[in-house]
Amino acid sequence: MEQIDIKDISGAILLTTLINEGCKRKFTLMKEDYIMLKFSLENPIYFKLGSYVECNFGLFEVCDLQKPAFNTNTAGYDYELRLDAYYWKWKNKIFKYTPETTGQEASWNLTAPLDVQAGIVLRNLKALGYTYKGQDFVFSIDSTVENKALLMTYDNINILDACFSMAKKWDCECWVTENIIHFGRCESGDAVIFEIGKNVQEMSQSESRSTYATRIYAFGSTKNIPSDYRPVDETVVVNGVVQKRLMLPEGTPYIDAYPDMTTEEAVEQVVIFDEVYPRRTGIMSDVTTIEVTDKVENEDGTTTEEKWNAYRFRDTGVNFSEKYILPGQELRIRFASGLLNGLEFAVKFNPEGKPEKLEDGGWNPEAQLWEIVRNEDYGRPLPGDVLFP
Numbered sequence: 001m002e003q004i005d006i007k008d009i010s011g012a013i014l015l016t017t018l019i020n021e022g023c024k025r026k027f028t029l030m031k032e033d034y035i036m037l038k039f040s041l042e043n044p045i046y047f048k049l050g051s052y053v054e055c056n057f058g059l060f061e062v063c064d065l066q067k068p069a070f071n072t073n074t075a076g077y078d079y080e081l082r083l084d085a086y087y088w089k090w091k092n093k094i095f096k097y098t099p100e101t102t103g104q105e106a107s108w109n110l111t112a113p114l115d116v117q118a119g120i121v122l123r124n125l126k127a128l129g130y131t132y133k134g135q136d137f138v139f140s141i142d143s144t145v146e147n148k149a150l151l152m153t154y155d156n157i158n159i160l161d162a163c164f165s166m167a168k169k170w171d172c173e174c175w176v177t178e179n180i181i182h183f184g185r186c187e188s189g190d191a192v193i194f195e196i197g198k199n200v201q202e203m204s205q206s207e208s209r210s211t212y213a214t215r216i217y218a219f220g221s222t223k224n225i226p227s228d229y230r231p232v233d234e235t236v237v238v239n240g241v242v243q244k245r246l247m248l249p250e251g252t253p254y255i256d257a258y259p260d261m262t263t264e265e266a267v268e269q270v271v272i273f274d275e276v277y278p279r280r281t282g283i284m285s286d287v288t289t290i291e292v293t294d295k296v297e298n299e300d301g302t303t304t305e306e307k308w309n310a311y312r313f314r315d316t317g318v319n320f321s322e323k324y325i326l327p328g329q330e331l332r333i334r335f336a337s338g339l340l341n342g343l344e345f346a347v348k349f350n351p352e353g354k355p356e357k358l359e360d361g362g363w364n365p366e367a368q369l370w371e372i373v374r375n376e377d378y379g380r381p382l383p384g385d386v387l388f389p
Contacts, residue, residue: 004037006081009050009264015041022080025057029173029186030164033085035060044068044077049092050264052083059086059132061264065212086132087176090125090159092267094217097154097242099127106217106270107243111151114141114170114183121166121181124159128263132179142184145172156270213269214257220246220276226326246277281336282315287389290371311383312351312371319363320349321356333372339387346373 006015022038035057052061060083068077097105100123110117118139125137141147150169154162163181167174173186225244248254256266289309296304325331334344347370350356354367372389374381383389 004053004055006037006047006051006053008048009052009262014047014051015039015045027085029175030167033088035083037081037083038079039081040071040074040076040078041068042076047081048265049089049267050262052086060084061086061089063089063092085176087181088160089264090130090163091161093124093128093159094268094270095121095124095154095157095159095162096127099124105242106157106219107155107245109151109153111149113147113149114145114166115139115147117152117166118163118181118183121159121163135179137179137181139181139183142172142182144185145170145183156272158268213267214261215266215268216255217253217268217270218248218255219270219272221274222246223277224279224326225277245272280318282317284313284389285316286314288312308374308381309385310371310374311389312369313389314368315370316368319368322349325349333370335389338389340383340389343378343382345375345382347371348373 002019003016004019005013006017008014017037017039020038022036024036025034026036027033035053035055037053047062047066049062049065052059054060062081063084064082066079066081068079070076071078094106097108097110097120099120110120118141122137122139125131130137147170152166152169154165157165163174167183170183172183175182175186222243222245225246227244229244230247230250254268289311292308292310294306294308296306298304331347331349332344333347335341350367350369351371352366352369354369355364356367358364372383374383376382
């Protein structure tokens with residue numbers, strides 16, 4: 001009976017086992033591509049990510065954490081070890097816009113032909129050091145595929161799903177042989193139409209994304225992020241639009257579950273914390289009011305005057321400037337205590353237009369004044385005589 005070697009990432013043999021009853025090979029286009037080895041051991045072996053088998057069907061690797069089942073009858077361990085096709089490990093790596101740089105943008109748009117989009121896949125694989133037996137990966141687009149420019153939106157997607165998404169967008173199929181990523185029609189035999197209730201009982205979906213991670217790319221919100229925050233290398237940008245989010249500190253591109261992790265062991269996922277964004281908690285002081293007069297037009301054509309108080313305040317803990325305001329954005333505050341706790345308002349900075357700097361170059365304290373813009377978002381005009389700062 002034929003035997004098969006399971007090797008670790010360095011090529012050392014971890015186990016030689018027979019191809020026992022129950023072993024199988026399964027391939028479903030753009031869904032799954034793996035072999036399953038069934039065997040039992042007296043003492044368990046931990047098959048790390050990157051452990052592999054090379055057989056008549058090709059090269060297969062352990063791409064997901066697996067563990068055996070303890071057999072109470074034999075006091076041994078029963079394995080159903082799944083090894084996916086070598087390219088399936090791309091599902092553990094995030095598809096990045098600038099994989100060669102320290103920028104880890106994972107949410108972006110790109111309007112470009114398929115060959116340009118597929119070229120970014122190759123750049124991601126090259127940055128990871130992935131090859132097929134020493135050969136760099138390339139792509140092949142069949143003549144049946146119209147290589148026209150289309151808009152693709154990538155939002156924290158892995159490399160494998162990115163390839164499959166491209167295939168769906170360009171109305172074709174994607175598969176990999178050796179070092180070639182194919183886009184076209186993977187056809188053999190006669191076409192068969194599958195219909196639920198006729199020749200198919202049910203259809204299930206297989207997700208490529210792992211349910212765990214060993215390497216986290218953490219991002220905050222897009223709120224309060226200036227346009228020049230962590231600029232993208234313009235030599236790499238062609239016509240993509242990268243979403244700007246708050247990032248981990250420079251020099252810390254990701255967080256690993258344990259130190260000295262190899263590329264194969266890194267199962268990447270992106271985690272978004274939308275509640276984390278640049279902000280400051282200050283303390284109001286010198287709250288004052290100014291009387292504002294509004295003219296209200298009546299139905300009969302007459303006008304009446306309505307007087308109310310606008311609230312102003314100072315915050316001595318910060319020196320602010322008009323140039324700090326992001327283009328097209330409105331300054332806003334959210335109260336964290338007091339009668340207006342939890343309510344949010346727009347504010348005007350330096351409403352009297354005083355010079356921000358003194359003649360000696362220092363900050364002018366008279367300009368450091370804020371006025372709360374009254375609104376009716378909470379069912380009544382606020383701030384008011386009862387609810388005020």
